[in-house]
Amino acid sequence: xxxxxxxxxxxxxxxxxxxxxxxxxxxxxxxxxxxxxxxxxxxxxxxxxxxxxxxxxxxxxxxxxxxxxxxxxxxxxxxxxxxxxxxxxxxxxxxxxxxxxxxxxxxxxxxxxxxxxxxxxxxxxxxxxxxxxxxxxxxxxxxxxxxxxxxxxxxxxxxxxxxxxxxxxxxxxxxxxxxxxxxxxxxxxxxxxxxxxxxxxxxxxxxxxxxxxxxxxxxxxxxxxxxxxxxxxxxxxxxxxxxxxxxxxxxxxxxxxxxxxxxxxxxxxxxxxxxxxxxxxxxxxxxxxxxxxxxx
Numbered sequence: 001x002x003x004x005x006x007x008x009x010x011x012x013x014x015x016x017x018x019x020x021x022x023x024x025x026x027x028x029x030x031x032x033x034x035x036x037x038x039x040x041x042x043x044x045x046x047x048x049x050x051x052x053x054x055x056x057x058x059x060x061x062x063x064x065x066x067x068x069x070x071x072x073x074x075x076x077x078x079x080x081x082x083x084x085x086x087x088x089x090x091x092x093x094x095x096x097x098x099x100x101x102x103x104x105x106x107x108x109x110x111x112x113x114x115x116x117x118x119x120x121x122x123x124x125x126x127x128x129x130x131x132x133x134x135x136x137x138x139x140x141x142x143x144x145x146x147x148x149x150x151x152x153x154x155x156x157x158x159x160x161x162x163x164x165x166x167x168x169x170x171x172x173x174x175x176x177x178x179x180x181x182x183x184x185x186x187x188x189x190x191x192x193x194x195x196x197x198x199x200x201x202x203x204x205x206x207x208x209x210x211x212x213x214x215x216x217x218x219x220x221x222x223x224x225x226x227x228x229x230x231x232x233x234x235x236x237x238x239x240x241x242x243x244x245x246x247x248x249x250x251x252x253x254x255x256x257x258x259x260x261x262x263x264x265x266x267x268x269x270x271x272x273x274x275x276x277x278x279x280x281x282x283x284x285x286x287x288x289x290x291x292x293x294x295x296x
Contacts, residue, residue: 004114005043007064007073008036010125035073038120041185047081059083065101071206079193079201086207099226102134107214115177121184132182145182
């Protein structure tokens with residue numbers, strides 16, 4: 001069985017990130033960097049599937065998109081028990097969006113012939129949470145998000161997953177392979193590698209893949225229909241109330257104005273199959289003006 005784990009370098013979120021309402025990126029120049037915790041959890045899960053007595057049945061490949069410095073995380077994965085390390089980069093890449101990274105990663109996954117792809121649910125810096133679903137879409141594979149636990153079935157044709165569905169609840173599902181799983185970290189840390197393995201990993205080969213290796217043209221990579229245009233904090237939606245009559249006493253006018261307040265959250269349950277739920281969800285988002293339909 002072949003497992004691919006996607007690793008990302010992120011800004012250490014314990015520091016104050018320079019973001020704002022008009023900024024489209026997180027400024028990370030000169031800030032300490034680290035391995036994304038959710039990706040580290042995904043690597044830990046992959047290593048747990050590779051038990052010592054069955055090491056020949058599971059092959060782990062760690063992949064990262066980035067400059068030469070990200071090889072440190074890849075070599076750490078090799079020291080912990082990964083079999084191969086792959087880095088994707090080109091001199092003219094620049095700042096890549098989630099859509100572009102998913103395109104590159106899916107190309108590398110196709111070359112590896114992976115049965116299971118593990119990514120982090122979301123990254124600490126941008127928190128888009130798009131890499132896993134986009135890779136699954138590119139490869140036409142099933143995808144499960146918010147995964148906190150997984151195990152292989154006896155014949156390794158399916159995988160049992162436990163998902164965090166919020167409010168302390170868990171959902172157990174079974175998914176056929178090949179598949180993509182977006183892992184949610186729960187405070188776990190990577191195991192420690194021995195000194196011998198760490199030294200050995202420094203001389204291990206890290207395969208470098210370019211656009212030509214992935215059969216992706218520069219023009220195709222530049223097509224990005226999902227680029228982030230800015231960050232904004234959520235704002236409450238006040239209720240509209242009519243202007244109180246001027247003949248009322250001042251106290252009553254003030255009270256009527258205060259009745260506008262902040263609207264309470266209202267839940268709504270959508271029912272139907274996958275296609276119907278998708279249509280209803282888009283109609284709801286358009287009606288609430290969360291997204292705007294494309295015209296022309």
